Amino acid sequence: MQLAIAPGTRGVQQLTVSNSGQTTTGQVQVIYVTPSYTNIDRVAALPDGCTMRYENPDPGVPEVVSCLLPAGIEQGESVHLAMPLDAPLEARLTGTNRGMLTAYPVDGSPDVENTLNDNWAGTYLQFTAPTPALPAGNKVNLYLAGSLPVLAADGTATAVFTYGNAGRNATTGTVEISAVTPFTLNIDRDKQLPDGCEIVLADESIAVSEQILCTLPALAAGEERQIAIPLKAPAQSPAGLLYAPALVSPGTGDVDTNQIDNLGALMALAPDRSA
Structure with missing residues (x-):
């Protein structure tokens, strides 16, 4: 694949x-x-x-x-x-x-x-190469990392995204984080999403992963922040490490100088509690 x-x-x-x-x-x-x-x-x-x-x-x-x-x-x-x-x-x-x-x-x-x-x-x-040249614009360097929470016995967990700007310039506009929930997991409707985040693909069935999109305030040079994403698993869920893609990207007018560290994951560890 x-x-x-x-x-x-x-x-x-x-x-x-x-x-x-x-x-x-x-x-x-x-x-x-x-x-x-x-x-x-x-x-x-x-x-x-x-x-x-x-x-x-x-x-x-x-x-x-x-x-x-x-x-x-x-x-x-x-x-x-x-x-x-x-x-x-x-x-x-x-x-x-x-x-x-x-x-x-x-x-x-x-x-x-x-x-x-x-x-x-x-x-x-x-x-693969060739990699396109950087366009004109305000140069920033965003990064994204996701925590690995353990699903509790009730199937809930809170995943934390750490994101920041390692560049020398502040972002001139907003910062965007998109993330997909791992297989069988949903956004926990009993808890609030962070300010600026919304569910853009809502489907609580097992087969379909949900998707969130967060539009967040500008980042100063060297600034780092965190947001918490509430997750919930159904009664039937796979065991082990579950993950799905996530990404941080700058808004209009800002240019990220290295996108490889923009890639992250929304993750959770599901213990086997069947024994």
Whole structure:
């Protein structure tokens, strides 16, 4: 599922969904979250059965595609999806980037999963040279890091983003953080999001990851701040490390000098409490 692509070009990420259990009798919902600094290529067609679930032309905000696979996927059978991607010139970095892929029976399906641990995966994208030159503008250097909270017995956790500006100049405008919840996790509706944050893709079903977008005040040179994101897991959730992509980016007029440290993750550790 890794794709090598240069900024300013297009490519296709090959996705594979496999069935290791009995033949499916209902449909399967597949959710694909684009890696940061990419968009779905509007020139090419989506795979059959796929539609845009969340659209945003800003390459700093992931887009989401939802696909319905028909019933009758046999044991050992794999379904392949070719997802068209556009890497715009705003992607001024080389290195590894990631999105996310999940698969789960549709609501109301008679099919039951034996385990959720293998129903999700990171999708990797390698940005290659040549890297576009920096455009004119106020030069800043933002960074983002996410904490690794442990889900409590009631399924709740609070993930903390630390973000800052390591550049010599203050940002002239706002700072934006976008984040996707890990597989099965939702934003905890019983707690408040930080000021400036909103849920732009709200869906509390297991199959669909939610998405938040935070528009935050300007950062001085050398300034660092934190925001807390409340999470909640359903009764049925995979165990282990759960993560999904996150990104910090500057607003209009500011230019980030190194985007590789803009990439982060929204994470939680789910202990196995079944014993």
